[in-house]
Amino acid sequence: MMSAIRTEPLANLRQGLHVSVSQVKAWIMCPRKYAHSYVWGTAPAHRPVALAFGTAVHRALEMFYEHLQAHGSKPSVDEVQTAFVDRWTVEVRDPLPLLFDDETPDQCKDLGVALMGAFCQQGFVPDEVLAVEQPFGIELVDPETGEVCDIPLVGAIDLVAQHQGKVWLVEHKTAARRFTPDRITWDFQPTCYLHASRSLGLENPTAAFQILLKTKKPTCETIPLTRDQASVHEMIDTVFQVLKGIEAGAFPRNRGWGCAGCQYKHRCG
Numbered sequence: 001m002m003s004a005i006r007t008e009p010l011a012n013l014r015q016g017l018h019v020s021v022s023q024v025k026a027w028i029m030c031p032r033k034y035a036h037s038y039v040w041g042t043a044p045a046h047r048p049v050a051l052a053f054g055t056a057v058h059r060a061l062e063m064f065y066e067h068l069q070a071h072g073s074k075p076s077v078d079e080v081q082t083a084f085v086d087r088w089t090v091e092v093r094d095p096l097p098l099l100f101d102d103e104t105p106d107q108c109k110d111l112g113v114a115l116m117g118a119f120c121q122q123g124f125v126p127d128e129v130l131a132v133e134q135p136f137g138i139e140l141v142d143p144e145t146g147e148v149c150d151i152p153l154v155g156a157i158d159l160v161a162q163h164q165g166k167v168w169l170v171e172h173k174t175a176a177r178r179f180t181p182d183r184i185t186w187d188f189q190p191t192c193y194l195h196a197s198r199s200l201g202l203e204n205p206t207a208a209f210q211i212l213l214k215t216k217k218p219t220c221e222t223i224p225l226t227r228d229q230a231s232v233h234e235m236i237d238t239v240f241q242v243l244k245g246i247e248a249g250a251f252p253r254n255r256g257w258g259c260a261g262c263q264y265k266h267r268c269g
Contacts, residue, residue, distance in 0.1 A: 080120055
């Protein structure tokens with residue numbers, strides 16, 4: 001039995017200058033959108049419904065694993081579904097409107113309830129929960145040059161658990177379709193988790209995606225991931241290169257599929 005991990009609260013880690021995986025991904029997707037969101041403080045016109053839905057799902061899963069950690073048993077399906085609905089209600093009532101596609105708020109709520117039911121049947125249930133939303137803040141060192149980045153990489157691991165004699169670092173995802181092999185191989189968020197695990201005192205952990213699929217018949221699947229040292233070096237290099245672009249004020253538009261639902265489309269020109 002391992003004891004729960006203790007580190008500095010995430011709010012404290014975020015107080016100073018820092019970078020996160022989501023910020024790095026945002027710049028890669030569209031540097032101009034990154035600037036609107038993180039540099040210029042542009043007021044968004046709306047919130048993407050997928051972001052609000054994912055927030056509600058994460059809250060329900062957080063409640064599930066906190067209950068499992070505290071009581072050694074799973075909460076009821078009704079409790080998990082209620083946690084989703086309660087958070088979804090908060091998201092819908094936010095003054096900043098949600099941008100829906102063809103669905104309605106009630107249809108999204110029903111989908112979330114069904115998805116939580118699938119999770120309760122198929123989701124990852126570890127032998128022991130060590131931490132939920134585990135914060136980390138790590139210093140990055142360029143493996144080629146030895147340069148130390150003066151901006152720490154800060155984030156939180158959705159779930160740290162002990163299962164079948166191993167430590168698992170689990171990232172929860174919601175998606176409309178199954179991840180492609182390339183995304184499973186190259187997504188650097190779990191790579192970051194594995195790198196951060198050293199500072200948390202975790203030995204030889206396994207990273208995994210837990211993907212909740214918003215398909216016609218909602219389903220949940222857990223995918224263990226393999227990352228080597230070359231993957232870690234590439235992740236660090238990616239962060240360094242993005243930070244150089246940000247420091248240089250490189251914020252070009254990257255027009256494409258993401259423009260349709262962009263919160264800053266009205267300011268893009």
